[in-house]
Amino acid sequence: MILDRILAHKRAELASRKRIMPLNELEKAAQGLPAPLPLAPSIRRSGELAVIAETKKASPSKGILCKNYNPVKIVAAYEQAGAAAISVLTEEKFFLGHPCHLVLVKRAVRIPVLRKDFIIDPYQIYESRALGADAVLLIVAALSPALLAELTKLAGDLGLSCLVEVHTERELSQALAYGAEIIGINNRNLHNFVTDLSVTFNLIDLIDLNKITVVSESGIKNKGDILRLKERGVHAALVGEALVRCAEPGQGLIKLTDFRAGG
Numbered sequence: 001m002i003l004d005r006i007l008a009h010k011r012a013e014l015a016s017r018k019r020i021m022p023l024n025e026l027e028k029a030a031q032g033l034p035a036p037l038p039l040a041p042s043i044r045r046s047g048e049l050a051v052i053a054e055t056k057k058a059s060p061s062k063g064i065l066c067k068n069y070n071p072v073k074i075v076a077a078y079e080q081a082g083a084a085a086i087s088v089l090t091e092e093k094f095f096l097g098h099p100c101h102l103v104l105v106k107r108a109v110r111i112p113v114l115r116k117d118f119i120i121d122p123y124q125i126y127e128s129r130a131l132g133a134d135a136v137l138l139i140v141a142a143l144s145p146a147l148l149a150e151l152t153k154l155a156g157d158l159g160l161s162c163l164v165e166v167h168t169e170r171e172l173s174q175a176l177a178y179g180a181e182i183i184g185i186n187n188r189n190l191h192n193f194v195t196d197l198s199v200t201f202n203l204i205d206l207i208d209l210n211k212i213t214v215v216s217e218s219g220i221k222n223k224g225d226i227l228r229l230k231e232r233g234v235h236a237a238l239v240g241e242a243l244v245r246c247a248e249p250g251q252g253l254i255k256l257t258d259f260r261a262g263g
């Protein structure tokens, strides 16, 4: 499956990155940076559905999404259009992102910035902090229970929020058992890339929404989807493709969330 291929590549990439930038250098780079912004308060807006607007050039399922990709311009437009937080893909081979995009994006906005990557090693948590991330993605399907616990603890110690991603009931139980406070329900099946919002609707009933912040991720395409998620009590929607494919991604976000306009 694609996740296995991505993770194999990530392991090789990490080995060379650790040689180029040793951990103690990364720790030094993080010193003196402002404290990360907490993600949960930004995306828990009473009665509203917040949007985490994602910037990415490409994806394994859809190929190139945005030809003249300028993540700084995109995220500035997202913030102006009312995004609650930004998600930035930093994975290089499959999404054509880059860690530098995170540095540039963080400088361009005042809302929390999530590093969207495939995090499988404590080194990447230190790296995310040094690059200026406020939050990191932890994918339960990519981690052993012990590693999930270790990375969650380390991220917390460094002040980073964790979006803990699940796709099945089993993964959700694991995430909750390891103290996840923000759960991302991924609507995308990583075996066949099919997205289905009923993944969110099935799992949300198993979550105490007073205690846990819930983000629905992937395949959210229009205002109808946003309304259905809002009605079920989801706190935030993470939207990528539907926005970056727009000639004006900020306008795309406005259209997606403006319930007075048609469409």
Ligand SMILES: O=C(O)c1ccccc1NCC(=O)[C@H](O)[C@H](O)COP(=O)(O)O
Pocket: 002, 003, 054, 056, 059, 060, 061, 062, 186, 190, 193, 217, 218, 219, 220, 238, 239, 240, 241, 242
């Ligand atoms: O998007 C993919 O093809 C993909 C494949 C394998 C692992 C992860 C993948 N996507 C990462 C994401 O989580 C999405 O970028 C994110 O949820 C936004 O989804 P969308 O709104 O459908 O672009």
